[in-house]
Amino acid sequence: MLPPARGLLSPAFSFLSRRVTLLSQYLNPTDAAMHSPSLTTHRAQARSTFSSLLAGRPGLYVLILLFSVLGAFAYKTRGEGVFACPGNGYGSDRYLAHCEIGGYADYDHGAFWFGLEPEARRHAVDADVVFLGSSRMQFAFSTTATDSWFAKIRVPYYLLGFTYTENVKFAAPLLSKLKPRARVYVINVDRFFDDTRETPPAKQILRESDAQTRYKDKQFWQSLHKSVCSSAPAICGSNPAFFRSRDTGAWELAGNLAAWNAATKTTSDGPVSDEERWDHFAALGREFVSTLPVEKRCVLLTIAPYDATKRAEAQAIADALGLDLVAPQPLNITTFDGSHLDRASAERWSQAFFDAAGPRIRECLDSSPRRS
Amino acid sequence: MLFNSYEFVFLFLPATLTGFFLLGKTSRAWALGWLIVASLFFYAWWRPLNVLIIAPSILVNFALASVLLRLRSDQARTRTARLVLALGIVFNIAFLGYFKYVNFFSTVVNDVAGTHFFLEHVILPLGISFITFQKIAFLIDVHAQRIESFSLRDYCLFVLFFPQLIAGPIVHYREMMPQFQKASCRFDKESVALGLTLFLMGLFKKVVLADGVAAHVSPIYDAVATGGDASLFTAWMAAVGFTLQIYFDFSGYTDMALGLARCFGVRLPPNFDSPLKASSIIDFWLRWHMTLTRFLTAYLYNPLVLWLTRRRLAAGKPVLGGRDARIGGAYFHLLAGPTILTMFVSGLWHGAGYVFILWGLLHGLYLSINHAWRMVGPRLWPDKASYNRFMRPVGFVLTFIAVAVAMVLFRSPTVGTASELLQGMLGFNGITLPQQIFERLGPLTSVLQPIVSPSVTSAGSGAEFIATTMWIFALLVIALALPNSLQILSRYEPAIGVKRRDEELEGWARVLDWRPTLPWAFLMSAIAVTSVIKLGGKSEFLYWQF
Numbered sequence: 058m059l060p061p062a063r064g065l066l067s068p069a070f071s072f073l074s075r076r077v078t079l080l081s082q083y084l085n086p087t088d089a090a091m092h093s094p095s096l097t098t099h100r101a102q103a104r105s106t107f108s109s110l111l112a113g114r115p116g117l118y119v120l121i122l123l124f125s126v127l128g129a130f131a132y133k134t135r136g137e138g139v140f141a142c143p144g145n146g147y148g149s150d151r152y153l154a155h156c157e158i159g160g161y162a163d164y165d166h167g168a169f170w171f172g173l174e175p176e177a178r179r180h181a182v183d184a185d186v187v188f189l190g191s192s193r194m195q196f197a198f199s200t201t202a203t204d205s206w207f208a209k210i211r212v213p214y215y216l217l218g219f220t221y222t223e224n225v226k227f228a229a230p231l232l233s234k235l236k237p238r239a240r241v242y243v244i245n246v247d248r249f250f251d252d253t254r255e256t257p258p259a260k261q262i263l264r265e266s267d268a269q270t271r272y273k274d275k276q277f278w279q280s281l282h283k284s285v286c287s288s289a290p291a292i293c294g295s296n297p298a299f300f301r302s303r304d305t306g307a308w309e310l311a312g313n314l315a316a317w318n319a320a321t322k323t324t325s326d327g328p329v330s331d332e333e334r335w336d337h338f339a340a341l342g343r344e345f346v347s348t349l350p351v352e353k354r355c356v357l358l359t360i361a362p363y364d365a366t367k368r369a370e371a372q373a374i375a376d377a378l379g380l381d382l383v384a385p386q387p388l389n390i391t392t393f394d395g396s397h398l399d400r401a402s403a404e405r406w407s408q409a410f411f412d413a414a415g416p417r418i419r420e421c422l423d424s425s426p427r428r429s
Numbered sequence: 430m431l432f433n434s435y436e437f438v439f440l441f442l443p444a445t446l447t448g449f450f451l452l453g454k455t456s457r458a459w460a461l462g463w464l465i466v467a468s469l470f471f472y473a474w475w476r477p478l479n480v481l482i483i484a485p486s487i488l489v490n491f492a493l494a495s496v497l498l499r500l501r502s503d504q505a506r507t508r509t510a511r512l513v514l515a516l517g518i519v520f521n522i523a524f525l526g527y528f529k530y531v532n533f534f535s536t537v538v539n540d541v542a543g544t545h546f547f548l549e550h551v552i553l554p555l556g557i558s559f560i561t562f563q564k565i566a567f568l569i570d571v572h573a574q575r576i577e578s579f580s581l582r583d584y585c586l587f588v589l590f591f592p593q594l595i596a597g598p599i600v601h602y603r604e605m606m607p608q609f610q611k612a613s614c615r616f617d618k619e620s621v622a623l624g625l626t627l628f629l630m631g632l633f634k635k636v637v638l639a640d641g642v643a644a645h646v647s648p649i650y651d652a653v654a655t656g657g658d659a660s661l662f663t664a665w666m667a668a669v670g671f672t673l674q675i676y677f678d679f680s681g682y683t684d685m686a687l688g689l690a691r692c693f694g695v696r697l698p699p700n701f702d703s704p705l706k707a708s709s710i711i712d713f714w715l716r717w718h719m720t721l722t723r724f725l726t727a728y729l730y731n732p733l734v735l736w737l738t739r740r741r742l743a744a745g746k747p748v749l750g751g752r753d754a755r756i757g758g759a760y761f762h763l764l765a766g767p768t769i770l771t772m773f774v775s776g777l778w779h780g781a782g783y784v785f786i787l788w789g790l791l792h793g794l795y796l797s798i799n800h801a802w803r804m805v806g807p808r809l810w811p812d813k814a815s816y817n818r819f820m821r822p823v824g825f826v827l828t829f830i831a832v833a834v835a836m837v838l839f840r841s842p843t844v845g846t847a848s849e850l851l852q853g854m855l856g857f858n859g860i861t862l863p864q865q866i867f868e869r870l871g872p873l874t875s876v877l878q879p880i881v882s883p884s885v886t887s888a889g890s891g892a893e894f895i896a897t898t899m900w901i902f903a904l905l906v907i908a909l910a911l912p913n914s915l916q917i918l919s920r921y922e923p924a925i926g927v928k929r930r931d932e933e934l935e936g937w938a939r940v941l942d943w944r945p946t947l948p949w950a951f952l953m954s955a956i957a958v959t960s961v962i963k964l965g966g967k968s969e970f971l972y973w974q975f
Contacts, residue, residue: 111946115618118945122625125954129961130439138435270475274436 133160139278140293144286146300146311152177153279154301154308155220164279165219165301166258167272169231177303182237184215185422188306189228190245190361194218195299196397197245197361199307202408206415207305212422215239216306220299221256224249225345230263233348240425241418242349246358246371246382250342314393322395324402327365335370339377346378355421357414358382362406364395381417385409430474432685433636433964441471445591446621446692453614460614461586464693468591472555479554486524490564491584493517497571498578510572517568525561528553533781556595558778560588562724567602569728576602583609592689596682598700598720604925605695612694622945623921624692626953630914631684633956636963639678642904645897646670653853654846660861660884664853666897668833671840673904676705679718684914687924698723699924703913708824710795710831711803721775730771737763756804764800769793779839784847788838795831865891917941 134140142156152174154165168174169181181187186207188198195218207214215237219227228249248254261268286293295313302309346356358380360371368384375382387409393399398406411418430437445467453460473480493513500510538544567587570576579587579602586609587602588594649667653659659667680701690697704717714722738748741762749759769790776789810816834851841847852858861884867874868883869891915927920942922928943949 111944111948113945114947115622115945117947118622118950119618119625121947121950121954122622122629122957125957126438126629126961129958130435133962133964134435270431274434277436 135292135294139275139282140286141296142282142298143293143295143311144282144290146298146309147283147287148300148302148309150176150303151300151309152303153282153298155299157297157312161275161278163220163258164272164275165299166223166227166262167268167275169217170234170262171269171272173272173276174303177301177306178235180213180304181215181217181306182235184213184237184239186212186214186241186243186418187237187239188214188216188218188243188245190218190249191222191224191247192218192220192299192308193222193247193361193363193397194245194359195306195308196310197403198407198410199309200400200404200407202404202411204305204307206408206411210419210422214305216308218245218306219256219258221258222248222254223256223259224251224254225341226252226255227259227263229345229348240351241355241357241421242351243357243359243414243418245361246342246374247360247367248338250338250345250374252341322364322392324362324364324366324390324392324398326368329369330367331370335373336377338370339374342374342378346380352421352425353380354417355425356380357417359410359414360384361398362386362390363392363397381414383410383414383417385413430471432682432689433632435964436474438632438961438964441467441474442689449614449693450616453616457612457614458582461582461609461612464591465582465585465589468586468589468594471591472589472594475555482528482554483557483560486521486560486564487585487588489520490517490568490588491581493520494568494571494579494584497568498576501572501574514568514572518565521561521565521568525557528557530777530781559593559595559597559599562599562721562778563588566599566724566728570602579606590690590695592686592693592695593697596679596686597718598683598686598698599724600698600720604698608695614694617694619921619945620694621692623918623923624688624690626943626945626949627688627691627914627918627923628685629688629953629957629960630917631681631686631688632960632964634677634681634684634914636960638904638907639674639676639681640963642670642674642677642897642900645893645900646674650840650842650846650850653849654842658858659850659853660858661853661856662860662862662894664837664850664858665833666901667840667850668837668854669905670897670901672705672829672833672836673901673908675836675839676701676908677904680913687915691923696922696925699915699927701913702915703908705829705832705908706825707828708821710792710799710828712824713828713832714792714796721778725771725775729774730767733767733770734763737767760801760804765797768796768800772796783844784838784841787844787847788835791835791838795835863891863894866894912941918943920944 137158137160139153139156139158139161141158142153142161144153146153152164152168154168155163164173169178172178188194195216198216203214203216217228217231217237255263261271282293297310297312297314300309300311301307346353349356358371358375358378359382360366360368362384371384372382385406387405390402390406391399392402430441432438445464448463448467449460452463469480472483493516496513497510497517500506500513567576567584571579583606584602587600587605590605593600646667649659649663650671653667683700687697687699698720700719702716702719704713707713707716741748741759747756747759749756749763770793772789772793773786774789775792776785776787779785779788806820807813807816834854837850837854838844838847841850849858860881862870862877862881864883867877867881870877915923916929919927919929
């Protein structure tokens, strides 16, 4: 038997008591008949409850479905879509290049390939100095030092590197599509001349028929993300996100880096590996450099350091191509995740790079006329 | 815009429905106009240029149909009307031919003549095959006086109505327009409840079932296409798995189309009736892509057979159905020939490639054999009851195998890949089992040793092998044992002519008889939540580019 109803719980107890009585009468009618003269009424009530459950209620039905669909949608977009990333990196000239979540991830590749960010594309085409490479290059040169150096000589530059350790397989067709007017190219040689690996965005863009639609969808969601997360930042998550400057291509990192096991790590040279493939990389590099419409001496190779820098490989490729490898090694350079330079280190490293490569860049800019 | 995309489900559809119902309160004409604008927007989303391609074609067809409408009342100008009709058909076929077949044609020329012509790749406008068939059917119907009148708005609505614009069902003007003309254009709870249910069932079929099995089946085709071989089990998994994938993909799309149309108060014709339950290949084609079969039968097969029959009669030769016992010639001339030709067209319509042509021809052959058996079988086995008792299960198994074999052609990127898989299905590539499974078969291992060998590459790991098998088994149960979505909803006539009375419901259909009740709301909510969580994967509908 249920205990006597008391205090705050009394309505709940009395409700339960009624239900239990009703259920026992329903399940054991003989026994119930001995105790309850109103069995017929209770049975009728039970039947009516059951039949009301099975009664057609299209209005309520539609409401329940809509509620479920919208609830699932909210859960999905917040948990697995662009809304998992913060919107505090948008600026007048910045867009979301990459949101670290499976349902969104890369936007940058498609933005350039399909011309979804025409301003960014225009600046990349008009830049006098174009930097090519992966996210390591992007983090290494997205610094005040880079900006100040180019501001001082009043020359536009563009960091045209991409996520997923992008390489020549995407960069080469992109350059032939964009036809930049650059007079100097700086290439982060770190596995850039590797055609054995196709990154997922490159594969999608170059091989899948619906790629444009998917990137256009991302563009659409980005506009929604921008307006929602700007006005109500609490709605949006804090997954890591890169925002790209349309003017210079520099990245701004936003969000919580915990998702990347972001512990500071010092940089060092990694062990020599894959030596047998270096000739192939060099051959590919030679072919790529020959397609760049600039003098060979105006193509500079570099390698941004990380915890296993492939310096020997980079040097071997540079030697094979007859190009300069400008890879400064200032002391105490660290990464935030083992792979990408942290902000302070990037400042010092890029400054060291321009100290070393600056004269050659200036010389190239002075000697080669600006192409129209 | 894909039906299974966020943009469609959460923006386009709510906006279109809201606009339609709001405008419907003021004026039906405005509501229908809104539907045309929304459909154009839907079509343009994927590639705005598509609208510039499709719009002139609509206008040309409308003009030709208008001319036909005027000419047909004048007996003296029958010949001119025929010429206009022929012009319209040629225009539409040329239109489709250019966009869909010009690249394939250059490939064929290069293959045959050993030349190296290269044509700029022509991008196929979405749904062109479906739209073209509808436009041809419309012209023929106007010419045959099956359509009395039409306006540009009605014609645009008929061609562009977005639920069936991209991948069917292929509808007739005369089954759609009366509905639009009678549509209240107001919010109707029952229609929306039914429409949403059907849409969500379709979404579930597509994003959960079809895409789910595709993740296991596609790697097999990719592996074979890049030089791998497929042993017996792997090849059969590829064949049966893809058969189930395309079934749930296309029937899912069709459910979504029917559901969307119903939200606007319009019923579309049924397109699927559990085809995998078919007990013969003829039965299969009466259940699979029903509106395509209807179109090809009405506008190609029947006129062709009629014309050939007249010619044979005029020549004094026997025809089918006559008393003459010498009907072998008639069979080939009036049945097998037209059937194979029709299925050849069907194959070509499905895709511009050798594999699609072979797929069509194979089905033509199947149908011809099935027709021949229908003529001969009952004579050999006069006891109809025992014949049916025996032939129904045998027919079901044979039909399923035949369909799965043909699907290998449909899915394979090249004839070489298909050939490799078909050889695998016949056991020519050996019989292998993943090492992990082979080692766990206990006493069976030694029994199977002489014929089965362990493999580390067969359909990936043992876990992948088991997962694929389980997917196939689960989908087979759903496809073969459960009632289909239209049967579940048949109380409310979810598609044109699909309505059953209470006493006609039996077995599962009675248990799963849908009504907008709370239990159904919770069940459909679970289906909806699962589908929405799975949304956003990269998966076009297989019929999207046809």
